[in-house]
Amino acid sequence: MNIKELVIISGKGGTGKTSLTAALAKLSGHCVLADCDVDAADLHLVTSPQREKEEPFMAGWEAVIDSQKCVGCGICQNLCRYGAVLNSTQTDTKSTVKFVIEKAFCEGCGVCVWGCPAEAIELKSKLSGQWFQSRTPYGPMIHARLGIASENSGKLVSQVRFLAKEIAQAEQYDLIITDGPPGIGCPVIASITGASHLLVVTEPTLSGAHDLERVLKLAAHFQLSVSVCINKWDLNPEQTGLIENQALNHKAKLAGRIPYDPVFSEAQVKGISVSEMDSIPVKEAVDHIWSHLKSYL
Amino acid sequence: MMNYPPLQIAIASGKGGTGKTTLAVNLAFALEVPVRLLDCDVEEPNAHLYFYAGLKESVPVSVQVPEIDFALCQFCGDCSRFCRFNALAVGKKTALVFKELCHNCGGCKLVCPHQAIREVPWVIGKKEIVSQDSVELIQGCLDIGRVQASPLIRIIRKEASKDKLTLIDCPPGTTCPMIAAVEGSDYALLVTEPTPFGLNDLKLAVETLRVLKIPFGIILNRSQGKDSIIHSYCREEGINILMEIPDRRQIAEACSRGELAFCQDEEIRSQLRELLPTIMMQINFSMVSPEGVRP
Amino acid sequence: MKIAITSQGETLAAQAEERFGRCRWILIIDTETGNLVARDNEIQRDAVQGAGIQTAEKILREEVDCVVTGHCGPKAFRVLQAAGIKIYLGAEGTGEKVLKDFQEGKLKLAETSDVEGHWV
Structure with a gap:
């Protein structure tokens, strides 16, 4: 079976990407959901998932100093370029100043391990987060949570997409809807490569336009089919027009416009998608976008 | 005119789009004292959009990478x-x-x-500078296709002023780039909104700042004026809500036009100016409380 | 001639692996003697980034003439190309079938990488 993957990103945060993802999932009625915004995962708040599976996500390394073996020479502190070696507040009976690793700054390079004359440091594999498999009314959902101060290298994002594809194949789903992360960095690249179609959700502000420009360049770099939709378009109709022209200049399609409506927040409070709320304008707008997207996929 | 010590105040949030940049820029202009503003959201730097002067100086920024002889x-x-x-x-x-x-x-x-290995510079982005009135903006901008956000942030972060107030506009999230931007700050303002997404992401940001031992307070944006899930969370956790910015369509419209929407409103503007004295009191307080001692 | 095939198992009876960097096994086959050596590549499955680069480096040590795999990203391609190793893409089915396809000239010699890096 040919599985299509629709990835929804925004460049700028807070444009309503996750709310729209949930609404499109509801309209599709039958799809696998993947939440690739692993740094601030919110899709589970509006798709009423039942958790089926929870697994640790190990990635990278972190240095650990054995205080018994540490002789307090400070070589590790001089070698570390990340400022991750701190003076310990504890001293031994001979008042030797010992060192500790601040996990939040350690990148697991191993330079301290190499330099330590007392063999007091070792690299341990690092618990960097968790991933989950859940069941929503529309189908299975793969989501994840990256640990604090972890590196969002894109590996967890790739893992979420891989698992989503696996479950789509196993359970014969022909559509995956992916909620992507904000920005244009590693996690975004890991979310969009190989997607069937990319929907960019933006808003009619200067920053929305500015971030859209960067995201569209990235999409062009990866030669992806892309469309743009403008949320809260009526806040600034003039800017909306400018953004739509900007999208057309980048050969992106126009998926539609959504009016400014408090149902976006109200739906979150109720833990449901915006298309389940009784706002006719929003419902019509989302229906319109969905019919466009179906023809792009 | 009142002046402030060279404090470093980070403006952060777990969730994107809560109004971090809007708050940072409006606060910088509302204070009417010399302020340095660092835009550390290097993947999508937006603070400069509020400066009509346009970016002036642009310097390439590089990191050291190995080269084989x-x-x-x-x-x-x-x-x-x-x-x-x-x-x-x-x-x-x-x-x-x-x-x-x-x-x-x-x-x-x-x-x-x-x-056989030496280190050579490799350009990953640029540092851009613009000044307007009393505010000096220094922003980092990551080149498209580059992935070294954290190293670029660390370089921009070193531009914190030694003799005036520095405000730091941080990237969203709780991973490496956010840590790189808030690290070394004296205080953090967490901007959130009264929605479940806002609350979920606020909790992550709070957890992160507690790990980093940086004192913080909350700015509630788009507040409906009534008791919200953010209020009850803050009550339970004993966290201060320093200020609430009302959810008004005029504000959203002014923001979309790129105007300093918070400064246009007399009441919000005066509340912004009261933030600094409150923060300074809180930092002094937390310096004597065992929980708040910086390492 | 020595060739390397990315594989899901230790023998030619196993399915060939389409993914280059994160393949479980690398089969090294000497087409003149028919000799086969299987190299374990499990460690790359957990690499945070650069799995393709390290898998390619491992293959360089085997002094093979060509690599047969499903898809290859830009970084691994650079490593193999720099060492003058030819890369054939489109491997599908068991190792035996892939080897036969290769010998019959059914697989295409890649001039560039055919997939984007996964950035992990």
Whole structure:
């Protein structure tokens, strides 16, 4: 079976990407959901998932100093370029100043391990987060949570997409809807490569336009089919027009416009998608976008 | 005119789009004292959009990456075996460096038995500067296709002023780039909104700042004026809501036009100016409380 | 001639692996003697980044003439190309079938990488 993957990103945060993802999932009625915004995962708040599976996500390394073996020479502190070696507040009976690793700054390079004359440091594999498999009314959902101060290298994002594809194949789903992360960095690249179609959700502000420009360049770099939709378009109709022209200049399609409506927040409070709320304008707008997207996929 | 000590105040949030940049820029202008503003949201720097002057100075920013001297390299592969980031590949007669994977730890140069590795600069983005009235903006902008957000943030972060107030507009989230931006700050303002997404992401940001031992307070944006899930969370956790910005369509419209919407409203503007004295009191307080002592 | 095939198992009876960097096994086959050696590549499955680069480096040590795999990203391609190793893409089915396809000239010699890096 040919599985299509629709990835929804925004460049700028807070444009309503996750709310729209949930609404499109509801309209599709039958799809696998993947939440690739692993740094601030919110899709589970509006798709009423039942958790089926929870697994640790190990990635990278972190240095650990054995205080018994540490002789307090400070070589590790001089070698570390990340400022991750701190003076310990504890001293031994001979008042030797010992060192500790601040996990939040350690990148697991191993330079301290190499330099330590007392063999007091070792690299341990690092618990960097968790991933989950859940069941929503529309189908299975793969989501994840990256640990604090972890590196969002894109590996967890790739893992979420891989698992989503696996479950789509196993359970014969022909559509995956992916909620992507904000920005244009590693996690975004890991979310969009190989997607069937990319929907960019933006808003009619200067920053929305500015971030859209960067995201569209990235999409062009990866030669992806892309469309743009403008949320809260009526806040600034003039800017909306400018953004739509900007999208057309980048050969992106126009998926539609959504009016400014408090149902976006109200739906979150109720833990449901915006298309389940009784706002006719929003419902019509989302229906319109969905019919466009179906023809792009 | 009142002046402030050279404090470093980070403006952060777990969730994107809560109004971090809007708050940072409006606060910088509302204070009417010399302020340096660092835009550390290097993937999508937006603070400059509020400056009509346009970006003036632009300096390329680079990180150090290894370069192999083939006159000395014996293709032993020690560097590649050492590199935890898989940034080097050594064959019988070839040795390649993948700069985009390098974390600049310096390990390959240390372990090379033939001194065949030196470090050379590699441009990852730029540092741009613009001044308007009393505000001096320094922003980092990551080149498209580059992935080294954290190293660029650390470089921009070093521009914190030694003699005036520095405000830092941080990237969203709780991973490396956010840590790189808030680290070293005296205080953090967490901007959130009264929605479940806002609350969920606020909790992550609070957890992060507690790990970093940075004192913080909450700015509730788009407040409906009534008791919200953010209020009850803050009550339970004993966190201060320093200020509430009302959810008004006029504000959203002014923001969309790129105007200093908070400064246009007399009441919000005066509340912004009261933030600094409140923060300073809180920092003094937390310096004597055992929980708040910085390492 | 020596060739390397990315594989899901230790023998030619196993399915060939389409993914280059994160393949479980690398089969090294000497087409003249028929000799086969299987190299374990499990460690790359957990690599945070650069799995393709390290898998390619491992293959360089085997002094093979060509690599047969499903898809290959830009970084691994650079490593193999720099060492003068030819890369054939489109491997599908068991190792035996892939080897036969290769010998019959059914697989295409890659001039560039055919997939984007996964950035992990």
